[in-house]
Amino acid sequence: AQSVTQLDSQVPVFEEAPVELRCNYSSSVSVYLFWYVQYPNQGLQLLLKYLSGSTLVESINGFEAEFNKSQTSFHLRKPSVHISDTAEYFCAVRSKGAQKLVFGQGTRLTINP
Amino acid sequence: GAGVSQTPSNKVTEKGKYVELRCDPISGHTALYWYRQSLGQGPEFLIYFQGTGAADDSGLPNDRFFAVRPEGSVSTLKIQRTERGDSAVYLCASSSQSDTEAFFGQGTRLTVV
Numbered sequence: 372a373q374s375v376t377q378l379d380s381q382v383p384v385f386e387e388a389p390v391e392l393r394c395n396y397s398s399s400v401s402v403y404l405f406w407y408v409q410y411p412n413q414g415l416q417l418l419l420k421y422l423s424g425s426t427l428v429e430s431i432n433g434f435e436a437e438f439n440k441s442q443t444s445f446h447l448r449k450p451s452v453h454i455s456d457t458a459e460y461f462c463a464v465r466s467k468g469a470q471k472l473v474f475g476q477g478t479r480l481t482i483n484p
Numbered sequence: 485g486a487g488v489s490q491t492p493s494n495k496v497t498e499k500g501k502y503v504e505l506r507c508d509p510i511s512g513h514t515a516l517y518w519y520r521q522s523l524g525q526g527p528e529f530l531i532y533f534q535g536t537g538a539a540d541d542s543g544l545p546n547d548r549f550f551a552v553r554p555e556g557s558v559s560t561l562k563i564q565r566t567e568r569g570d571s572a573v574y575l576c577a578s579s580s581q582s583d584t585e586a587f588f589g590q591g592t593r594l595t596v597v
Contacts, residue, residue: 375526403584414488415527415575415588422584461526465584470515471540472586474526 373398373464377475384452385483392447392478394436394462404445405463405472406436415461421445432456457482486510488589490576496595497566505561505592509578516559517586518551519575527575533559566596 378393396402406418419430426438436447445462462475489508497503509516514535519527529543533553541551548566553559563570573593577586 377526380524405585407588414590415577417585417587420585463526469540470532470534471517471529471543472519472527473529474519476524476526 373402373466373473375462375464375473375475377460377462377478379478380476381479381481383481383483386454387451389450390448390452390456390480392460392462392480394445394447394475396443396445396462396464398443398464398466401467402464403467404436404438405465406430406434406445406447407461407463407474409459409461409477411458418447418460452480452482454482454484456480488576488578488587490574490589490592492592493590494593494595496597499566499568499596501566503563503566503594505563505574505594507559507561507576507578507589509557509559509576510580510587513578513580513583513587514556515579515581515583515586516553517577517579518559518561519577521573521575521591523572530561530574563594566594568596570594571596 374397376395404421407415408418421438429435459477463472491506516533518530521527532540536556548564550562573591575591577588579586
């Protein structure tokens with residue numbers, strides 16, 4: 372079985388500041404890793420994913436995440452946030468060969484001007 | 485193209501009543517998933533269909549919950565004898581066989597009063 376822990380339920384930051392949203396997972400098998408974003412009053416959207424290869428993955432809107440196998444982490448970072456990044460962010464894992472996603476509890480990112 | 489469509493967007497029902505929630509996946513997607521998201525939590529897996537058959541229903545909480553996908557496209561999640569604890573956002577997602585990404589609908593917010 373897999374589990375995902377997002378260590379911060381809420382993260383407030385100022386606009387243009389850097390941010391890191393933490394995600395740790397537990398699994399006895401190899402996994403795929405995902406970050407989903409949920410903007411206010413919208414559905415879940417995939418932000419980025421790690422399947423294999425380079426451990427650093429990037430999204431089109433400036434977020435990046437690094438897969439660290441030894442620390443079983445997949446933290447999400449952005450060097451400079453914008454008001455439009457205000458949303459809830461969910462880390463998820465899926466074991467290779469399975470279909471279901473296991474989600475963390477979510478981190479609410481609030482950007483203050 | 486059209487995304488995953490869920491109807492209704494909101495449903496209020498009385499305790500003990502029966503409800504049906506509908507999901508229309510992206511055309512051609514063979515895999516369909518139901519998740520439940522309680523307030524302040526990440527989505528939790530309920531059931532996964534591959535074509536018409538339920539390939540994994542390990543997340544259904546009890547026998548009051550049932551889901552069908554008779555023609556391999558639209559799916560209906562059915563909840564009998566609803567309880568206040570069933571109140572949540574029910575999310576549907578779909579993917580093609582070659583996808584590692586699941587595409588989510590906007591969800592149905594179920595409130596049991």
